[in-house]
Amino acid sequence: MTDRNDRWGDLLRRANRGEASAYAQFLTEAAPVIRTVVRGRSGREEGTEDVVQEVLLAIHAKRHTWRDTDPVTPWVYAIARYKTADAFRRDRRSAQQVPIEDLAERLPDEGQVDPTVARDLARLLGQIDERSARIVRAVALDGESAGDVGGRLGMSEGAVRVAYHRALTRLRQLAAADQEKEHVTK
Amino acid sequence: MKTEDLITSLAADAAPVSGTSLERHAALAVAAGFAVTLALFAAFYGPRPELSAAMSKPVTLAKTLLPLLLGGLAWSIVLRTARPAAPVGAAARLVWIVPAAMAGLLLWALLTTAAGQRLQLFIGHSINVCLPSIMLLSLPILGGLLAVLRQGAPVHPARCGALAGLASAGLATAVYSLFCTEDSPLFYGVWYNLGILLVAGLGALLGRRFLRW
Numbered sequence: 001m002t003d004r005n006d007r008w009g010d011l012l013r014r015a016n017r018g019e020a021s022a023y024a025q026f027l028t029e030a031a032p033v034i035r036t037v038v039r040g041r042s043g044r045e046e047g048t049e050d051v052v053q054e055v056l057l058a059i060h061a062k063r064h065t066w067r068d069t070d071p072v073t074p075w076v077y078a079i080a081r082y083k084t085a086d087a088f089r090r091d092r093r094s095a096q097q098v099p100i101e102d103l104a105e106r107l108p109d110e111g112q113v114d115p116t117v118a119r120d121l122a123r124l125l126g127q128i129d130e131r132s133a134r135i136v137r138a139v140a141l142d143g144e145s146a147g148d149v150g151g152r153l154g155m156s157e158g159a160v161r162v163a164y165h166r167a168l169t170r171l172r173q174l175a176a177a178d179q180e181k182e183h184v185t186k
Numbered sequence: 187m188k189t190e191d192l193i194t195s196l197a198a199d200a201a202p203v204s205g206t207s208l209e210r211h212a213a214l215a216v217a218a219g220f221a222v223t224l225a226l227f228a229a230f231y232g233p234r235p236e237l238s239a240a241m242s243k244p245v246t247l248a249k250t251l252l253p254l255l256l257g258g259l260a261w262s263i264v265l266r267t268a269r270p271a272a273p274v275g276a277a278a279r280l281v282w283i284v285p286a287a288m289a290g291l292l293l294w295a296l297l298t299t300a301a302g303q304r305l306q307l308f309i310g311h312s313i314n315v316c317l318p319s320i321m322l323l324s325l326p327i328l329g330g331l332l333a334v335l336r337q338g339a340p341v342h343p344a345r346c347g348a349l350a351g352l353a354s355a356g357l358a359t360a361v362y363s364l365f366c367t368e369d370s371p372l373f374y375g376v377w378y379n380l381g382i383l384l385v386a387g388l389g390a391l392l393g394r395r396f397l398r399w
Contacts, residue, residue, distance in 0.1 A: 016203045024197035031189055053192050060196045062339040062399070064203040065269045078270035082341045086398070146195075158198030165192060 009072045016063060027056060030076055037080040042088060055083045057166060090173065093180055124174050132167035139164050208338055212265055215330030216357070222326035223358055231319070231365040240369065248291060249374040250363040253382065256284040257356025264331070264349035268338025285379075292375035299372060307370040313377055319362050320355060320381030321388075327354035328385065332392055340397050347393015348386045355385035 008026060015023030031052060038051045058079050066075050125133040131153065138144045138152075139160070146160040153160070204210075240246050262277040299307060310316075331350045340346035359378050368374060 015200055016205065018200055018202040020197045020200040023200040024193060027193040027196060028190075031193065049189060053189055056189070056192055056196060058339070058399070060199070062270075064205060064207055064337075065339045067205050067269065067272065070269070070272055074271035075269075078341050079339065082270065082339075156199065158195050158200075161192075161195035162199050165195070 005071050005073045008076070009068070012063070012066060012072055013068045016066075016068065027059070030059070031056065034076065034080045037077060038084045041081060041084045047087070047091070051084055051087045053165070054087065054169060055080045057162070057169070058083050060162065061166075090176065093176070120175075120178075121171075124171050124178075127174055128167055128170055132163055132170070135160055135164050136167050136171070140168075208268060208334065209265055211334045211337065212261070212331065215334045216261065216327055216353075219327035219330035219354065220357060223323045223361055226323060226326070227361050227365070231362070233364045234367050237364060240367075243369070245291065245295075245371065246369045248287070248371075249366075249369070249378065250360050252284055252287055253356045253359035253363065253378065255356070256281065256382070257353050257358075257360060259284070260349050260353035260356055261331075264335070264346060264353055265338075267342065267346045267349055268335050268340050270339050270341050288371075288375050288379060291371035295371040295375065299370070304372060307368075308372040308376065310368045310370075310373040310377070312366065312368060316362070316366065316368075316377050317381045317384065319365075320359050320378065321385060323358035323362055324351070324354040324385045327357055328389060328392075332389070332396060335393075335397055336399070338397075339399055340393070343397035344390045344394040346397055348390035350393065351386035351389020352382065354389070355382040358385075 008029065011022045011026035011029070015026055034055050035048060035052050038055065039045065039048050042048065042051070059076065062079065066072060125136060128136075134153070135149055138149045139146060146164065147157045149155075150157045150160040155163070234240065241250070259277045259281040262275065263281065266272045266275055266278075295307075296304065328350060331354055332347065335346060335350060338346075359382055363374070363378070366374070368377075
C-alpha cells in the first residue's frame with residue numbers, strides 16, 4: 001500500500017513536471033485499481049469502462065489539485081469514488097444511456113443515416129462549446145485524423161484526442177438529459 | 187475508445203502543471219473581491235464616528251477581529267477541501283475558536299448586562315441594515331472564490347461552497363463592523379453570526395450547483 005503510494009507519488013511528480021513516459025506509467029498502473037474501485041462501488045460490470053475513462057479524464061484535468069507532498073493513493077481513490085457516484089446519479093436520472101459514441105462513429109456514412117439522428121446530433125453539437133463541436137465534426141463526421149485537426153486548431157494531437165473524448169462524454173450526458181425530458185413530456 | 191488508447195492520448199498531453207496555482211489564484215480572487223467590497227463600503231457605509239476610540243475597547247474590537255479570524259481560517263480550509271482527500275490541516279481545528287469565543291462573549295454580556303437592558307441591546311436598531319449588508323459585502327468575495335474553486339476538484343461541492351461562504355462572510359463582516367455602532371455581544375454575537383450563516387447557506391447552494399466537476 002505505502003509501496004504503491006510512494007511509487008505512484010514518484011511517477012505523478014515526474015508526470016506533473018511534463019514527463020510523458022512517467023505519466024503513461026502512472027495511468028497504466030492506476031487504471032486497473034480505478035476499475036476495481038468503480039466496479040466495487042457500482043456493483044456491476046456494465047458501463048464500468050466508461051466510468052473508468054471518465055475517472056482518467058478527471059485525473060488528467062485535475063492533476064494540479066494533487067500537492068506532491070500529500071499521499072497520492074487517497075487522491076486517486078477520492079476522484080474515482082466521486083466520479084462513480086456522479087455516473088450513478090446520472091444513470092438513475094436517465095434509465096437509458098444513449099451510445100452517442102457508437103453513433104458518431106457510424107455517422108460518416110451520411111447517406112444511410114436516419115435524418116432525425118443527424119438533426120439531433122447537430123442540435124446537441126450546438127449545445128457544446130464551439131471548439132469542441134468543431135473537433136467532433138472534424139474527427140467523427142469528416143473522418144479527419146486528430147493530428148490534422150490539431151494542426152488546424154493549433155493544438156497538440158493529444159490535446160485534440162482529450163478534447164474529443166471529453167466532448168463525446170458531454171454529448172452523451174446531453175443526450176441522456178434530452179431523453180429524460182422527452183420521457184417526462186410523454 | 188479503448189482505455190489504453192485514452193491513456194496514450196492523455197500521456198501525449200503531459201505538460202508541466204503547477205501544484206500551487208489554486209492558492210495563487212484564490213489569493214488574487216479574494217484580493218480583487220475584497221477591493222470591490224471595500225469600494226462598496228466606502229461608497230455606501232464609511233467608518234463610524236470615532237472609530238479608533240471605539241476600537242480601544244476589547245469587546246468592540248472582537249466584533250471586527252473574530253469575523254476576520256473566521257474569514258482567514260475558512261479561506262485556508264476551503265482550499266484544502268478543493269483538493270480530493272487532502273489532509274484537513276490545523277485550521278479546521280483552530281476555526282472552532284471563533285464560535286467558542288463568540289459564545290463566551292455572548293454569555294459574558296448576558297451576565298453583565300442589567301436585565302432591563304438586555305432585550306434592547308439584543309434588538310438594537312439596525313438588524314434590517316446588518317443582515318443585508320453582510321450579504322451584499324460578501325458577494326464580491328464569494329463570487330471570486332467560487333470562480334477559482336471551479337478549477338479545483340471538491341468531492342463535497344456543497345460543503346466547499348459553504349466554506350467559501352464562511353470565508354467571504356467573515357472578511358465582509360469585519361469590514362461592515364467598522365460602520366456598525368452596535369457594540370454589545372448581545373447584538374453582534376447573534377445578528378452578525380446569523381448573517382454569516384446565511385451567506386454560508388447561499389455558498390452551499392451555489393457550490394452544489396457550480397462546483398461539480
